[in-house]
Amino acid sequence: MDKFSVLLFSGLTNGSVYGLVGLSLSLIYGANRVINFAQGEFVMIGTMSAILFMATYNLSLPVALVLTLGVVLAMALALEFAVYLPLRRRGAPPLTIMIGTMAFAITTMGLALLVWGPNQLSVPNILPMEPMTVGPLITNWQQLAIIGAFVAFLGLTWFILYRTSFGLAIRATGVDPKVALLMGIRSDRIVRFAFLFSATVSGLAGVLIGPLLGGQISIGVALTVKGFMAAILGGLGSPFAAAAGGLAIGVAEAMIAGYGNSLYAEPIIFLIILMILFVRPYGLLGDFEAARR
Template identity: 75%
Template sequence: MDKIVVFLLAGLTNGSVYGLIGLSLSLIYGTNRIINFAQGDFVMVGAMSAIFFMVTCSLPTPVAIAAVIATVLLCALALEFAVYRPLKRRGAPPLTIMIGTLAGAIIASGSALLIWGPNQLYVPNIFSLNPITLGPLTTNLQQLAIVSAFIVLLTLTWFLLYRTSFGLCIRATGAQPRIAQLMGIRPARVVRFGFMFSAMVSGIAGVLVGPLLGGQVSMGVELTVKGFMAAILGGLGSPFAAAAGGIAIGVLEAFVAGYGSSLYAEPIIFLLILIVLLVRPYGLLGDFEAARR
C-alpha cells in the first residue's frame, strides 16, 4: 500500500507538469489550430533562467521569479513575431507554421546550449526539499507546490475562458476566426495572448520542476513530447482534457517504472494512446468537452 501511495504521488507530480504543457499546447491550438513544438522549451527557459537570476545574479526569490516570467514572455513574443506572424501573413498552411515553431525550438535549445553548456545544472528550489509526512504520505513542499500550481493554473484558465468576456473572444476565435473578426474581435491579439499565457504557464512549471529534474538544455524536447501525448490522450481541443491526459500519463508512467522498468513506460503509453484513438478518435474527453460547449 505504501508503494502505491509513493508511485501515485510521483505520478501526480510529473503528471501535473505534463498536464500544464498539454494545457498550454491545447490553448494555442484552440486559437490558431497549430501545435507549438517549442512549448517544452518554455519550461527549459524557465528552469535555466531561474539558475541565471537566482544563482548568477543572486536576486531575491520574488524578483527572480518575476524576471523568469518576463523572460519566457519575451521568448513567446519573439516566437510569435518572428515565426508565426510572418508565416501567417504569407498564407502559410498550419503544417508549415508548426515546422516553423520546431525551428524556433531548435534555435532556443541551441542558444541555451551556448549559454549554459550541455551538462545538467542545479536549479535552486523555492520550497523546502526536506521530507514531510502527511499520514501515509512522505513528500516535500516542492512536490506539493507543483501539484498546487497545476490546480491553481487550471482554475485560472477555466475562469479566464468561461467567466470573462475576453475568454469568450478566445473561444469564438478558436471556433470561427472569420466570423469572430467580423464581430469586432481581433484574432491576432487573441493568438498573441495564447502564446504569452501558455509561455507563462510553462515557465512557472519549469521553475517548480527544475529542482527535482535538474536543469538541462535538452529537457524541452522530451517535455514537448510528453505534453503532446497528454493533449492527444485527453483531447487536443480542450485545455482541461489535455491536463487530465497529463495526469493519466504521469500516473501510468510512475506505476510502470515502479513495478517494471522505466524503459517500458513510453512504449506502453504510446500503445495506450493508439488504443484510445482507435476507440475515441478525439481523445478520452474530447467528445465530452465538444458536446458541453
C-alpha cells in the same frame, strides 16, 4: 502503501507539468490551429533561468521570479513576431507554422547551449524537498507546490474562459475563427494572449519542476512530446481535457516504472494511448472537438 504513495506523488508531479504543457498547447491550438512544438522549451528556459538568476547571480526569489517571467514572455513575443506573424502574413497554413515553431525550438536549444552548456546543472529549490507525511501519504513541499500550481492555473484558465467576455471570444475563435471575425473578434489578439499566457504557465512550471528533473537544456523536447500526447489523449479541443491527459500520463508512467520496468514505461504508455485513440479518436474527453464537426 509507502511505495504507492511515493510513486503517486512523483506521477502527479510530472503529470502536472505534462498537463500544463498540454493546456498551453491546447490554448494556442484553439486560437490559431497551430501545435507549438516549442512549448517544452519554455519549460526548459524557465528551469535554466531559475539557475541563472537564483544560483549564478544569487538574486532574491521574487526578483528571480520576475526576471524569469520576463525572459519567457520575451521568448513568447519572439516566437510571435519572428515566426508566427511573418508566416501568417504570407498566408502560410498551420502546418507550415508548426515547422516554424520547431525551428524556433531548435534555435532556442542552440542558444541555451551557448549560455548553459550541455551538462546537467543543479537547480535551486524554492521549497524544502525533505520527505514529509500527510496522513498515509509521503510527499514534499516542492511536489505539493507543482500540483498546487497545476490546480491554480487550471482554475485561472477556467475563470478566464468561462467567466469573462474575452474568454468567450477565445472559445468562439476556437470553434470557428472566420465566424468570430464576423462578430468583430480579432484573432490576432487572442493568439497573442495564448502565446503569453502559455509562456507564463510553462515558464513557472519550469521553475518548479527544475529541482526534480535537473537543469539540462535537452529537457524541453521530451516535455513537448509528452504535453502533446497529453493533449491528444485528453482531447486537444479543451485545455482541461489536455491537462487531465497530462496527469494520466504522469501517473501511469510512474506506476509502470515503479512496479514494472522504467525502461519500458514510455513505450508501454504510448502503446496504451494508441489503444485508447483507436476507441476514442478525439481523445478521452474530446466531445468538444467532435461536436465541432
